[in-house]
Amino acid sequence: MTKRPALTAVVDALPATVPFVGPEAQQRASGRAFRARMGANESSFGPSPRVTRRMQEVAGDMWMYCDPDNYDLKQAAAAHHGVSPHNIVVGEGIDGLLGLLARMYVDVGTPVVTSLGAYPTFNFHIASVGGRLVELPYENDRESLDALLAAVRRENAPLVYLSNPDNPMGSWWEATEILRFIEALPETTMLVLDEAYGELGPASALPPIDVERVNVIRMRTFSKAYGLAGIRCGYAVGEKQVIADFEKIRNHYGVSRMAQIAGVEAITDQQWLQEVVARVDAGRRRIARIAEENGLKPLPSATNFVTIDCGSDGAFALKVLKEMLARDVFIRKPMAPGLDRCIRVSVGLDHELDIFAQELPAALVAARKG
């Protein structure tokens, strides 16, 4: 065997994995294009036309490096949330920020608490630094605040993940419950409150932002309601020392100049956001109706997708998923025990919902046979 440079023990032990198989990979495998792209919780309504025009205007400027301070975008996000730019850090999507949080708070063997079936990329990043994941089951299709809290205390965990509204179930907690959870947390435990879908649910689910609180960091993104998943830009809001600590390790040139400019334009076009929110709401209701017409049970959603209980076990829902994929309809499904009885359908454009409605009955028949 050839000698070669040795990986660190932590990295050596990891599998080489892509946490998500992208729709592009699925299309390459099938040799066919999806007729409906409703699987990645993207915003089919696109970015604001203002944002698109702005990106077109500045395309030729991309020879210049991005501002490593993300100054303009931090100003814009700070103004939007009524906080200081010192309370904002920008990253390559929430994913990038989660990776940094893992490195900031987690050593080899450090316990980290999350829910079984919650965001896999968070788990990926925790594993990448050798952290020990403690995963608590959902209860009634929501992340269980009580179980998370008990685990944090039992494990003395420095980091706990909670998404609200939740992916993959679409469920949410009201702000009062989130605040109760925060108050009960040890001060030495950082809550990663992932609000990627925050703009799409009821305002009552979002606690007021308290930037004095040293153990809560709120994650926001341009990938969902703002329709900029491809541009890779998210940000976190937190106490200023927590935010400053990101400077110790972040890739200062990680977020492109294009992303920073698009982000500024997007966050200042709240009218577009409100239009998207309304269209998402209409889309959710239509998906729910389609589900019900097929004898399935749509779960309430505060996101841009609807999770649908297929009324049987995980094996059946997996068959439904596969039948839909075979019909070139891109959707996904939760995989954790208990959640896996569901499929997850993002709000698409009207013609995509038409395709979904057309194909679902036959997919269910085939799944029941198979």
Next chain:
Amino acid sequence: MTKRPALTAVVDALPATVPFVGPEAQQRASGRAFRARMGANESSFGPSPRVTRRMQEVAGDMWMYCDPDNYDLKQAAAAHHGVSPHNIVVGEGIDGLLGLLARMYVDVGTPVVTSLGAYPTFNFHIASVGGRLVELPYENDRESLDALLAAVRRENAPLVYLSNPDNPMGSWWEATEILRFIEALPETTMLVLDEAYGELGPASALPPIDVERVNVIRMRTFSKAYGLAGIRCGYAVGEKQVIADFEKIRNHYGVSRMAQIAGVEAITDQQWLQEVVARVDAGRRRIARIAEENGLKPLPSATNFVTIDCGSDGAFALKVLKEMLARDVFIRKPMAPGLDRCIRVSVGLDHELDIFAQELPAALVAARKG
């Protein structure tokens, strides 16, 4: 003192720092725009017009996530270099890939060898994982292959950094020398061969790519000759298991859809690249003439900048730098002992070189007085 979540010991010990102060930050501080932007080794000639048009065409598609496999860009880069896509990994600039390499090969206390005054962002990433930097002085304004090799052996270092052509000095080694260095390296030491400026120097400086070699990884970027610094995209070429190991920890959605599309278009427009290379060469010669007309000594350059020996010590060169900045001409300078006698001037557009030529004499007078 409020209790708070504890950083890991490694991160806690780090300073919160931005490795480079961007020109935008300097402009914000002065309240004035630079008249000439010649400090960050960007390509003032911009991206290929084909690339700009393509970015404009796809701006509205940014609601879709990027392909986490970077499939198309890996195909294009592989075709360009005559290797397999399995030999290519794409990252958020070379910076992003350096950060991953640090995490892959470096533990707390691991020795890592580089040159004193070489790329600071590499050092930043090594420090971020607790690595111990062993920095060897340049010799005759080149990174010293002999000194690096001796240090690697002495320290039993798993990682050594070498840029060729070199930043900040513009110097280079011929491929024969690089190959001799590679042959002499322990098989258990990974050479990070940073070829960010690879397209801009003599072809004879680039060894043939050997993807069977398990301990060399070649770094390339779209930030320099391709004129896409702001889009944040670079790639590495290496042996397939080394490349696969990046999958264990990389942020799979870190490189934007825009960057991937721009990268494909850029690498397939080699005619534009050749035009840029010719213009850079002309610009280097003009900067050298201006330096000589002012009694300064331009160093030979294989990059898109010229490093100029100001003929005295670091304090004097720093004064020259400050005088140029005060005249709203953005340049930079090396800071390491011995190298710090120089300023570093990127090839700008003709009107920027005019401004540089106009302002340099007065700046030198002022620096000699100050």
